[in-house]
Amino acid sequence: MSLYYDAVKVLTSPSLAGGSFKSRIYNARTLKASPAQVYALIIEASKWDTVLKEVIENAGILKLEPKLSPLLALLLVHDHLIAKKGISAPSSHPIRQAIERHKTRLKGEFIKARVRRGCASIADLKDFLQKEKQLTQGAGAIYPRWIRINNVRTTAQKQFDSTFASYKRVTALSELVAKDDPKRIYIDPNIPDLVAVPPGVDFTASAAYKNGEIILQDKASCFPAYLLFGSGEVWSGGDLMDGCAAPGNKTTHLASLLCKRDGKKRSGARIICMDASQVRAKTLQKMVSAAGADHFVTVLPGQDFLALDPVDERFEGVSALLLDPSCSGSGIIGRDDVPKLALPVSPAEERKNQGKKRKRGQDESETAANGSSSAVDENEMASTQLDLERLVKLSNLQTRIVEHAMSFPAATRITYSTCSIHLTENESVVQRLLASEVAKRRGWRIMRRDEQPEGLRRWKHRGVRTERRSSDDSQTQDGVQSPELTVDLSNEELEGCLRCWAGDDEGLGGFFVAGFVRDENQSDAPENPQNGPEENESEDGAEDEDEWEGFSD
Secondary structure, rough: HHHHHHHHHHHHHOOOOOHHHHHHHHOOOOOOOOOHHHHHHHHHHHHHHHHHHHHHHOOOOOOOOOOOOHHHHHHHHHHOOOOOOOOOOOOOOOOHHHHHHHHHHHHHHHHHHHHEEEEEEEHHHHHHHEEEEHOOOOOOOOOOOOOOOOEOOOOOOHHHHHOOOOEEEOOOOOHHOOOOOOOOEEEEOOOOOOEOOOOOOOOOOOOHHOOOOEEOOOOOOHHHHHHHHHHOOOOOOOOEEEEEOOOOOOHHHHHHHHHHHHHHOOOOOEEEEEEEHHHHHHHHHHHHOOOOOOOEEEEEEOOOOOOOOOOOOOOOOOEEEOOOOOOOOOOOOOOOOOOOOOOOHHHHHHHOOOOOOOOHHHHHHHHHOOOOOEEHHOOOOOOOOOOOOHHHHHHHHHEEEEEHHHHHOOEEEEEEEEOOOOHHHOOHHHHHHHHHHHHHHEEEOOOOOOOOOHHHHHOEEEEEEOOOOOOOOOOOOOOOOOOOEOOOOOHHHHHOEEEEEEOOOOOOEEEEEEEEEEEEOOOOOOOOOOOOOOOOOOOOOOOOOOOOOOOOO
């Protein structure tokens, strides 16, 4: 039963931690159940919440079972009615018995709910609910399911001829959402071998997914590897390194790009990746293996990138580094947001609603205090606005990581990325890096727009110079009380930075990436390979941002 209690705890406990909803679950230290199971239960229940609310209320089980809260009941009834294995608890457990005592009534109300919606099967009901949620979200931004084709195991043409053979190609993301045609596919114009399908379409049961031929990866997180490697035309032929690699989406994207260029005849190149956490490194190794890349990808488990010696002979061939360090996660949206579940009305709230007439606004305030039919009340998380001190701390760590990468002797290309919208973690870090001693000494500069791969060269959203005040003129875009923040970068340098913004027509969350190239003609001093970086210790308290979006829905 810890699974259900843990899920309730996650949804009702305030959290001041940064990062995505998924990463907070995976990094939680108080859960007794598997984080993957907790996350899956919450996400799946959120897809069925409106009909489960209806079933529970019509069955009246909350009046008969005082041990059940509205949220706990919804999670349990979800598994009882929908999960293949039912409730994950011994048959003798009192909470499971509290649900199964009413199984006939619950099943009957579930059938009625399906029939009322004109659905012949549970699968039809799931599709109906998905479309219903899309309509209630209005005509805002569309966040599709992005799928990357893995060239280590297959090719795009093979997948178009098999996995996506029955899908109709559309020319715009807005055309993906159609009332009666979920089988639509959009071929991305910026990232090779990346496609989008309607939101909610599930590929986890497909042979292509199970065989590692397709990988679920958001488009924005494909930018760093493609910016670093392109189609291979600028790659020097040396080794590639992912310094902050778990869970492995970007590492396996590098592997896919390498195989697309060289096929099965790679010229001895390696990809070296690592994560300071032993637990996350296991996830990284699992994803590398599933993608079929473990014969040329080396995972260094539990290795802190800042603790690496750049002149170690193991890394003498490293020519390109990909860095996606811990950040505030302020750009993450969509399925990583905390789900807002529609909950059944509790008996206490029902009694209040039947009482005397209240003043306007009184019902709403008391509902929020005493439990209601909306999970906005029962599982609303505390404000996660960031303070300036935390942003500065993150940006200091991010700067040190990239400076460390700049000291690798054979390195000629670096990409730096965050899933943050904050200038402090993005353009401001770029400014600090370009002004750093190691960048000047070794000739590092921004990768210009005309040097970027063709697909990203066409990307219209570029770096920003200033964070303007919000509409209420009380907070900056960083969510902190501070003066307007401006960076001193040239137009060419800002054009070299790529941005993604939530809420537009691109179907992405907030993201930032910049590339650096080494131009020895700009270096201030000759190289001394014996000189390592001034600092290489890791920073205490650095946040461990999880991004497991590839093999877990």
